[in-house]
Amino acid sequence: MLPGRPLLASSELMRGSAVVPILKPGTLEFISHNAEQTIRLGQRLGEMLRPGDILCLYGALGAGKTAFARGVGRGWGAIPGVTSPTFVLVHEHTRQADDLRLIHVDAYRLAGPEDALTFGLDELLADRHPVLIEWPERVAELLPAERLNITFNFLDSERRQIFFEALGKSYEDLLEAFRRRTFGA
Numbered sequence: 001m002l003p004g005r006p007l008l009a010s011s012e013l014m015r016g017s018a019v020v021p022i023l024k025p026g027t028l029e030f031i032s033h034n035a036e037q038t039i040r041l042g043q044r045l046g047e048m049l050r051p052g053d054i055l056c057l058y059g060a061l062g063a064g065k066t067a068f069a070r071g072v073g074r075g076w077g078a079i080p081g082v083t084s085p086t087f088v089l090v091h092e093h094t095r096q097a098d099d100l101r102l103i104h105v106d107a108y109r110l111a112g113p114e115d116a117l118t119f120g121l122d123e124l125l126a127d128r129h130p131v132l133i134e135w136p137e138r139v140a141e142l143l144p145a146e147r148l149n150i151t152f153n154f155l156d157s158e159r160r161q162i163f164f165e166a167l168g169k170s171y172e173d174l175l176e177a178f179r180r181r182t183f184g185a
Contacts, residue, residue, distance in 0.1 A: 052127070057132065081092070108138070147171060
């Protein structure tokens with residue numbers, strides 16, 4: 001089961017004269033109206049990635065995971081740009097700013113965590129490089145407890161609900177900084 005939440009009409013609810021958040025702390029919901037907006041949202045997060053950050057991208061085929069990952073790579077400064085690693089499982093991207101690598105894993109073709117151990121996913125997750133994982137549910141047993149889960153849901157042919165869930169204080173701080181930088185709130 002995906003970690004996403006039911007679709008919400010709004011992230012706030014009026015109760016009397018007070019505004020009551022529907023989403024719990026450490027979460028964020030966004031409606032993307034097209035692929036370019038999804039890429040731009042990923043770019044904003046990519047600009048903020050820190051060494052060792054782990055982003056888990058959940059969602060059905062075509063839901064926007066790779067578009068978002070492309071944006072993350074663009075914001076992070078990946079050379080060359082991020083593409084879907086489906087047929088090679090792992091792409092490692094560099095950038096001019098430093099010696100870090102952005103690790104992009106597509107676990108779609110994996111039968112389970114054992115397959116991921118054959119290419120060293122456990123070592124990649126323990127390293128200092130940021131890691132993006134598409135189809136993380138296929139390697140759930142290997143994932144660290146602290147990470148940023150991002151779930152993509154279809155609303156229609158163009159629009160997507162993107163739900164962020166920070167697991168751990170470091171990712172709560174990252175998500176809050178991302179919220180302020182992206183939405184000013």
